[in-house]
Amino acid sequence: MRIHREGYPTLILVGAVLALLNMFTWQGRYRRIMLAASALFWGFFAQFFRHPHRTTPTDSEAIIAPADGVIVDIQTLQEPEYFGEERLKISIYLSALNVHVNRVPLAGKVLYTKYHPGKYLVAFHPKASTLNEHATLVLQDENGREVLVRQIAGLLARRIVTYLGEGQTVQAGQELGFIKFGSRVDIFLPPEARSAVEYEQHVKGGETILATFT
Secondary structure, three states: OOOOHHHHHHHHHHHHHHHHHHHHOOOOOHHHHHHHHHHHHHHHHHHHOOOOOOOOOOOOOOOOOOEEEEEEEEEEEEEEOOOEEEEEEEEEEEEEOOOEEEEEEOOEEEEEEEEEEEEEEOOOOOHHHHHHEEEEEEOOOOOOEEEEEEEEEEOOOOOOEEOOOOOOOEEOOEEEEEEEOOEEEEEEOOOOOEOOOOOOEEEOOOOOOOEEEO
C-alpha cells in the first residue's frame, strides 16, 4: 500500500506513542492484546493516508471527480464567491475510510485560489460549504470553461492542503490537495454541464466521470 506524503508525520508520531505505550506495558498480562490493538490503531491511520494509483479518462468533455466518497448533493444554485451566478453544484462527502487525496477535475489553468478560515460543522451539513473552513480553487480549460472546486473541512478535519497556485497549468487527475479525516468537496460547473452521477453514488477521485459538457 502506497502512503501519501501527508501521512508521514502523523504515522511517525502515532507509531512512536504506541511504541512507548507497549514498552511500559510489555511485562503486563495484556501485552499481546495491547500490541494487537496498537497494530490495528496504526493500521487505521495508514489506510486513511493511502495513495492508490488512478487511471484518469482523457475525454476533454468530461469533468472528473475531484475526490473519493459518496454524492450527497446535486443541485443548481447561486455561487456567490467567484461566479456570482447560478451553477450546477455536485457535493462529495468523504468519510474517514475514504482516500483523502483531492485531484484536478479537468486539464487547464488555475485562475483563482483562496483560503477561508471558519467553523467545523459536520461536513454533510447544508451550510458547511460556506461556514466551515474551506479553500476555493477555479480552473479554466482550453475552451474557456470554468470549474470551481471547494475543499471543505468537517467535524474532524482540521487541516486543508492545496498544492496548486494561480497561473499554474494542470492536467486532469493530478494531485490538487489533501484534507485530513472526514470532509467534503464541492464542485461548481457551468449550467450547461450534465451530471453523470446520481445521489448517494460512490465515486473515485481522478477516475469517475462526474459530469460532461454539452
